[in-house]
Amino acid sequence: xxxxxxxxxxxxxxxxxxxxxxxxxxxxxxxxxxxxxxxxxxxxxxxxxxxxxxxxxxxxxxxxxxxxxxxxxxxxxxxxxxxxxxxxxxxxxxxxxxxxxxxxxxxxxxxxxxxxxxxxxxxxxxxxxxxxxxxxxxxxxxxxxxxxxxxxxxxxxxxxxxxxxxxxxxxxxxxxxxxxxxxxxxxxxxxxxxxxxxxxxxxxxxxxxxxxxxxxxxxxxxxxxxxxxxxxxxxxxxxxxxxxxxxxxxxxxxxxxxxxxxxxxxxxxxxxxxxxxxxxxxxxx
Ligand SMILES: [Ca+2]
Numbered sequence: 209x210x211x212x213x214x215x216x217x218x219x220x221x222x223x224x225x226x227x228x229x230x231x232x233x234x235x236x237x238x239x240x241x242x243x244x245x246x247x248x249x250x251x252x253x254x255x256x257x258x259x260x261x262x263x264x265x266x267x268x269x270x271x272x273x274x275x276x277x278x279x280x281x282x283x284x285x286x287x288x289x290x291x292x293x294x295x296x297x298x299x300x301x302x303x304x305x306x307x308x309x310x311x312x313x314x315x316x317x318x319x320x321x322x323x324x325x326x327x328x329x330x331x332x333x334x335x336x337x338x339x340x341x342x343x344x345x346x347x348x349x350x351x352x353x354x355x356x357x358x359x360x361x362x363x364x365x366x367x368x369x370x371x372x373x374x375x376x377x378x379x380x381x382x383x384x385x386x387x388x389x390x391x392x393x394x395x396x397x398x399x400x401x402x403x404x405x406x407x408x409x410x411x412x413x414x415x416x417x418x419x420x421x422x423x424x425x426x427x428x429x430x431x432x433x434x435x436x437x438x439x440x441x442x443x444x445x446x447x448x449x450x451x452x453x454x455x456x457x458x459x460x461x462x463x464x465x466x467x468x469x470x471x472x473x474x475x476x477x478x479x480x481x482x483x484x485x486x487x488x489x490x491x492x493x
Pocket of ligand 1: 240241268280299300301302
């Protein structure tokens with residue numbers, strides 16, 4: 209296998225990663241905290257009201273639009289900064305010796321059919337049709353400092369014009385003592401989301417909540433609508449609350465949590481409804 213700046217032909221055979229989009233494309237240059245070159249997008253991508261035509265895949269587990277971003281120190285969302293940031297797995301990754309960061313975009317491929325089917329399944333009643341898919345894969349990447357550990361995860365950007373979505377796919381994530389932030393943030397943090405387990409010991413390892421959880425009933429996959437059409441707590445395409453809540457998902461225990469109740473056990477749906485009613489009621493008194 210060539211190691212740097214190669215067009216990586218074909219898919220990497222991998223174990224138990226059936227929910228991944230093709231692990232293929234152009235590999236970035238090996239470096240400690242580097243990024244892809246500027247990637248010109250073949251279709252514009254709408255991200256919470258901003259339309260972008262360029263993108264960077266940053267080695268330390270995140271993607272940014274207007275400029276690359278080197279930061280290897282994850283920070284908790286919301287950041288309230290002037291940067292749109294998509295972070296499938298923000299931590300200190302080191303591909304100087306092992307692992308690959310790959311990216312590819314598709315405009316007329318079976319990948320579009322897959323994306324169309326997936327989005328219509330998770331977000332029904334939108335009659336969505338994918339026109340462009342961008343896939344960034346961190347394939348068996350190591351944590352700093354090149355410990356030989358392996359973590360595999362993916363960010364999939366899907367555009368159908370005005371509507372846009374992001375999927376995160378998680379495979380095997382070697383345990384690490386480093387913190388991990390998974391989710392997305394926006395300029396001034398008007399919208400943000402943190403996958404439960406971020407900044408905890410359950411982010412990685414065999415019990416990773418990223419790999420074992422889901423907000424669309426596909427183990428290891430998290431799906432978000434990221435145009436301005438919807439935000440907040442979503443489950444199976446339904447919007448439960450527009451507040452800055454996050455979705456909590458563990459096997460047999462799914463629901464939304466309300467700010468201020470983060471120390472409590474995950475809410476069941478009856479509890480969610482009661483909290484929503486409480487919030488709604490409190491606004492009118
Ligand atoms: Ca790094």
